Amino acid sequence: KIQGVQSIVAKLTSLPFQQCKHNISTVDCQPSGPASGMLVFVSGNLQLAGEEHALKFSQMFHLMPTPQGSFYVFNDIFRLNYS
Numbered sequence: 001k002i003q004g005v006q007s008i009v010a011k012l013t014s015l016p017f018q019q020c021k022h023n024i025s026t027v028d029c030q031p032s033g034p035a036s037g038m039l040v041f042v043s044g045n046l047q048l049a050g051e052e053h054a055l056k057f058s059q060m061f062h063l064m065p066t067p068q069g070s071f072y073v074f075n076d077i078f079r080l081n082y083s
Contacts, residue, residue, distance in 0.1 A: 019049035022057075037074065038063040046080075056081040 002011050024044040032039045040061050045054035059078045063071040 017048045017050075021047040023047065023054070032062060036065050038071070 002008055022044060023046075024042055026041075026043045028041045030039050031037070040063060041058070042060075043056070043058045046057050047054045057078065057080055059076070061073050061077070062075040064074040065071055
């Protein structure tokens, strides 16, 4: 389990590949709660440079509005689906 900006950046920069292509298959969204948030679910494939087979992934993130009219990521869950 990795939490916090510094830990997340350290983990991402330590991964043993330099290039990763996302091929998105599905995107599903729905409003969340009285604060006008948005839940977003994405699934697809990741193709790492030099690898023959793509990896399936799914990701859910919770967007929350700012007073300025934009959004920020409140929560993010990412999973590689090995099968």
